[in-house]
Amino acid sequence: MKARxxxxxxxxxxxxxxxxxxxxxxxxxxxxxxxxxxxxxxDVTLEAKRIEDARIEIGKMCEKLLVNPVIESYRLESIEA
Amino acid sequence: MKARxxxxxxxxxxxxxxxxxxxxxxxxxxxxxxxxxxxxxxDVTLEAKRIEDARIEIGKMCEKLLVNPVIESYRLESIEA
Structure with a gap:
């Protein structure tokens, strides 16, 4: 799947x-x-069986590494198989 | 208008x-x-009367400053009044 x-x-x-x-x-x-x-x-390419699983994984990635929540905000623009 | x-x-x-x-x-x-x-x-906020004018301006901005055409490519994702 590919998430943006x-x-x-x-x-x-x-x-x-x-x-x-x-x-x-x-x-x-x-x-x-x-x-x-x-x-x-x-753009993150990842393996996931269901879009919902990928969405949860992406949220965790943003919280753990990709986003600095003090000064940044993020939005999952799209996710597709 | 706002262009992305x-x-x-x-x-x-x-x-x-x-x-x-x-x-x-x-x-x-x-x-x-x-x-x-x-x-x-x-995200570029600019004044323009018509969307078509804004689109042309954005193209010029990309060519003159925003994009390095040797290694980068760009896409006008959206443009709205």
Whole structure:
């Protein structure tokens, strides 16, 4: 199965990479840009018999390694066989 | 408008971050993990009158700054008013 996870800084957390990219885009002439937020997208290929099992495994992975819950939030975007 | 872009290493390009995370997950006991690929997700908020205009702008931003076409590929995941 293949799961796709999005990890972003929480809205209340300053995103320096996003702000730098926004400023760079504006300097390049993209004056319509108002805001940029940058996160990670993680595609995990795993073996699981049922989608529900995979969903639980992915949740554990996020809690144990992939996500820093103090400053980040995650969302399981998709999961498919 | 808000656009969401995914940027991944091309499939032919080695993804060291993804491989490290896959190894770490396996060491933590997630033996079902077969592969991990890590990319970026960029949310751009921009002003545009029509979705088609925003789409063109985003394409230019990717070509000029956001994406390194030698090793990365991008996909405009969504765009909404």
């Amino acid at each position: 996870i999005h990890i972003f800084y929480k809205d209340s957390v300053f995103d320096p990479q996003g702000n730098t990219v926004a400023a760079s885009l504006q300097r390049l002439g993209f004056n319509t840009v108002k805001d940029v937020r940058i996160g990670k997208v993680i | 872009i995914h940027i991944f290493y091309k499939d032919s390009v080695f993804d060291p971050q993804g491989n490290t995370v896959a190894a770490s997950l396996q060491r933590l006991g997630f033996n079902t993990v077969k592969d991990v690929r890590i990319g970026k997700v960029i």
